[in-house]
Every structure is written in C-alpha cells, then in structure tokens.
Amino acid sequence: MQKYDVAIVGGGAAGLTCALTLARRRKDISVAVIDKNERLGKKLAATGNGQGNVSNLALSPENYHGGGAAAAFKTIGGDVRLPERLFNCLFEADGEGRIYPAGRQASALTDSLLFELSALGVTLLHPLSVTGIERGFALTLSDGRTLRARNVVLACGGSAQKQFGTDGSSYALAQSLGHKLMPLSPSLVQLRTDTAHIRSLKGIRVQSAVTASVGGRLLGSATGDVIFTDYGLSGNAIFKLSSVLAGVSGAVVTLSFLPGVEEEAVRRDVAAKAALGYPRSELLSGTLHNQLGRAIIKRAGPETCDIARTVKNFTLPVTGTLGFDSAQVTHGGVDCADIGDDMQSKLVRGLYLVGEYVDVDGDCGGYNLLWAFASGVRAANAICDQL
Ligand SMILES: Cc1cc2nc3c(=O)[nH]c(=O)nc-3n(C[C@H](O)[C@H](O)[C@H](O)COP(=O)(O)OP(=O)(O)OC[C@H]3O[C@@H](n4cnc5c(N)ncnc54)[C@H](O)[C@@H]3O)c2cc1C
Structure with missing residues (x-):
C-alpha cells in the first residue's frame, strides 16, 4: 500500500481542518484521511442544532477545562475568526457572540471542507477504521490492509454520542504508543x-x-x-x-x-x-x-x-x-502533559494528537469546535514546517 507523508485518523472537525491546512500549504505532500463513518464530518454537520456554532466572539481561559485547558487557550491565541479562513462561506455572530455560518446550515461546513479537500487531491478513505498503530508508522485498517505514513495525526474525537463514530474505543491507539488517558466523563449534558x-x-x-x-x-x-x-x-x-x-x-x-x-x-x-x-x-x-x-x-x-x-x-x-449517549463533549482524554505546544507527542516523534481526543473540553457556545479547528491547524503547520 502507498506510503503517505501524513495519515490523519478521524475525519471530524479537527482532522478535516488539519488536512485542509496541510493541502493548502503544501501541494508536494501526500495526505490521507481515514474515517470509520460513511460520511466524513458527520458530527460537524449536526452541530449547533444543525446550524453549526463554530466559534464565539467572547473567549476567555475560563471557557476551557481539563489538563490542557491553559495550553488550548494559548493555541487558539484569541483567533475567534479562524473559521472564516477555513470555510468557503460567510459567518455572522448572534446577540450572544456565537458565530454561525450565515446560511445557518452546519452541513454546508462539511460540504465546504470535502469539496476543497477533493479539489486539492487529499485521499479520503471511508468507511474504514484504524484498528492498530505501530511506530514508524504502520496503521492497521479494518479491511485488513496496512497503511504506512511518515507522520500520523490522531483526531479520533472522544466518547460522546457513539452514533457519530466516537465510542471511546480509539483512545487505545494513543495508549498503545505509551500515552496516558485522563479519566473520562460526559460534559455538556443533561x-x-x-x-x-x-x-x-x-x-x-x-x-x-x-x-x-x-x-x-x-x-x-x-x-x-x-x-x-x-x-x-x-x-x-x-x-x-x-x-x-x-x-x-x-x-x-x-x-x-x-x-x-x-x-x-x-x-x-x-x-x-x-x-x-x-x-x-x-x-x-x-x-x-x-x-x-x-x-x-x-x-x-x-x-x-x-x-x-x-x-x-x-x-x-x-x-x-444522562451519560455519554447524550453528552455533546467528553471531559478528559489523552493526557496533555505528554503533548507539546505544536500538538506533537513528546513520546513518539511524528505523532500528533488533536481535538476532543485530548484532555481539553470547552463550554457550550462554539468553544469545542474552535478548539478542534485550532489544534488541527496547529498540528498541520508544525508538520509542514518539519517536512
Ligand atoms: C450533537 C452535538 C452538537 C454539538 N454542537 C456543537 C456546537 O454547536 N459548537 C461546538 O463548538 N461544539 C459542538 N459540539 C462538540 C463538537 O462537535 C466536538 O467537540 C468536535 O466535533 C470535536 O471534533 P474532533 O474532530 O476532535 O472529533 P469528531 O468531530 O468527533 O471527529 C472524530 C472522528 O474520528 C472518527 N474516528 C474515531 N476513531 C476512529 C478510528 N479508529 N478509525 C477511523 N476513524 C475514527 C470518527 O468517526 C469521527 O468522525 C457538538 C457535539 C454534538 C455531539
């Protein structure tokens, strides 16, 4: 099987914006996104009651929780308008500072990403699960094949709402490479x-x-x-x-x-x-x-x-x-103490961990998607600088 410069496990908010940033910056590298869902960006298309609350004009350190909260706030760097540069659409804020696509359709966000990723030649592999990972990197796929990559981005999401492909089983990928898991609990939940x-x-x-x-x-x-x-x-x-x-x-x-x-x-x-x-x-x-x-x-x-x-x-x-089946986000995740500012693992060179997968969760109001986008972009920029 072909060897990719970057393999991204998880085609959600973080994984797709990571792929987009890589593909926009470097036409000379090969990027693959692997997702277990039939439709990539399935959860993104369901966010904000179908309207996609992607960010918030009012951003403070208190909006983030978990061991990586302070680092997440730093990574976002006050750039609440980041979605405007990632998606090919206009955005507007409501009276409470919540930023939405002007058309108020979250599915348009997914469409925008997928259209541009295809145009830029990113390989989209789905529905396929990554069931194992070895240093080097060799990824075992659910159809029995092995995919090789120089860099891997784990963007597998958390444990909230398993119908979106996020049942928590993918934490085992990071754990198999030595990463620790901070205790998980449902958040933004009844x-x-x-x-x-x-x-x-x-x-x-x-x-x-x-x-x-x-x-x-x-x-x-x-x-x-x-x-x-x-x-x-x-x-x-x-x-x-x-x-x-x-x-x-x-x-x-x-x-x-x-x-x-x-x-x-x-x-x-x-x-x-x-x-x-x-x-x-x-x-x-x-x-x-x-x-x-x-x-x-x-x-x-x-x-x-x-x-x-x-x-x-x-x-x-x-x-x-009401538990993970009703929660919007997971509190806890991969321990951020072992992840650098550039989202690269401190334990395994070339491994990056982003989005809800790590021990960061945000308040209701666009903060979780903003973190997913910002961390995906940060990892992509770090990879581009190193390749
Ligand atoms: C109903 C709902 C509404 C929400 N609304 C908002 C909102 O309006 N604003 C906001 O900021 N946040 C919202 N959130 C939270 C936000 O959607 C998430 O925090 C965000 O999507 C996390 O992005 P991510 O890319 O890290 O993970 P996800 O978007 O969950 O993507 C992870 C992807 O990884 C794939 N995957 C997992 N394991 C594997 C594997 N082993 N192999 C292959 N693929 C794998 C999954 O299929 C999934 O597609 C909402 C959440 C829910 C459930």
Missing part, C-alpha cells in the same frame, strides 16, 4: 436530579441563575434557559454547568428563578397578593409560570418570606447525568 419537587413541571422552560456546589463549596454558576424534564434538568444553563460537575458526586444545584429580580421584590409581590386575598397556591401567579409557582409554594414554609426565599434558592440534589 442532569439527573431528585425529581420529588419537579414532577409536575415536565416541559416547562424558565430563565434561571443556577449554581452547583458540593459540601457547601461552590463549583460553578451559569444563567440561561432551564428546562424541567422527567429525569431532572436540561437547557443551556444546565449544559454550561455540567462541565464543572464532570466526575463529581454528591453535588447540589440551586436554581434562582427571576435572575434579574431581588428576593425582597419577590417577597413584596407575594405579600401584596396575600393582602388582596389570593389563595395561597396562586401567590406567584403572573410572576412565574403558574405550575412552577405552585410547586415552589408547595415546597416553601408558611410565611411569604419563605416563598420568596424558595424562589431564589430552589435546591435539587444531582444524582448523575
């Missing part, structure tokens, strides 16, 4: 909670400030949509918070409804309704969704101040998450 006080609220969506704590220690906070479900909580604020709950047990979330309203104002509102003779169950009528108001009143003590306090401090013990 939370399972005690449901005793929220059973009647299924499907209700509210704006809320949410904090997570364990043993009285604050782990994190977020503000946004919260959706009540039959298992617990979903919504943007919960997704954001789930990253700080990865691997934590015994945590509690506290919902503070009406985030822009002081507790004292709620107390006055409840007292005014009580003075007018409203039935107790309706004392939050018009202030909160009726069902939510009634659930809060049922839980609160007898005084109006108890009701106001419960509106601002509605606690629910966290019992778990």
